[in-house]
Amino acid sequence: MAEPVIEAEGLGIRFSANRRRRRGLRELLLGARRASGADGVFWPVRGVSFRIRRGECVGIVGKNGTGKSTLLKLMAGVLIPDEGRVGVHGRVAPLLELRAGFNGRLTGRENVYLVGSLHGMSRQEIDERFEEIVDFAGLRESYIDMPVRHYSSGMKVRLGFALVAQLDHPVLLVDEVLAVGDQEFREKCYSAIERMLSGDRTMVLVSHSEADLQRFCTRGLYLKDGALALDTDIHTALRAYREDRAAEEQERGEDAGAPAAERGDGGGRAA
């Protein structure tokens, strides 16, 4: 049996709900529903253990705000656990938050060299692949020597993807990036991922797209409120997630339909 490439044991991280000053409306709403202590501390991921072997493609499934991206960032080493441990054997090609790695004051060209070298590419490797990177990103020539702060967010994501797709690292961590760009760019991304996977690489994919998860993954981790509810094949994981969602929706529908007094929301008439 192939050796484990990613191992997590009792993995957990705590966040403070007040730590983020600027959170989007969606996150604020999601965050507000999440159970947290009086001090605003909560555990988006806790007690998570699994082993992923070389060559496996694993999808992480679960509803919004349930800790999927946090788990991926723990694997990538972007976040440090407060409990347990996670080990990754081999270099990681991270397809997450692709825009974040760029320095807005540097040009696209300078960023490719800077971020490429941070990912372990030599100058010569970047020289050799530079044209392909720019081509893949679909950047017009006039843009590549312009500071990245003038790029649209789509351009930054495309350049980020094009760069990481050039890495030969054995572990691929992918967060929702397949949902970016137009149809043509998405097709390029699918082909790039397929090419990257052909060499016995290991991939963990976070996505809300069942089609993407079924296309690439054989195994599924179903995260529920930050805990690992199921570690199974991708079809069973998706089915369990779908059934839970349907049950929740039905419950919500029933609650909304119930008379106020039954709901115990204090809406009954005062005596």
Ligand SMILES: Nc1ncnc2c1ncn2[C@@H]1O[C@H](COP(=O)(O)OP(=O)(O)OP(=O)(O)O)[C@@H](O)[C@H]1O
């Ligand atoms: N740096 C942070 N500080 C505080 N809270 C955070 C931070 N990052 C994420 N969170 C919160 O942690 C929880 C888990 O977030 P995470 O992004 O991992 O969820 P997710 O399952 O990937 O969600 P989605 O499917 O919406 O992308 C959410 O409630 C989120 O608002």
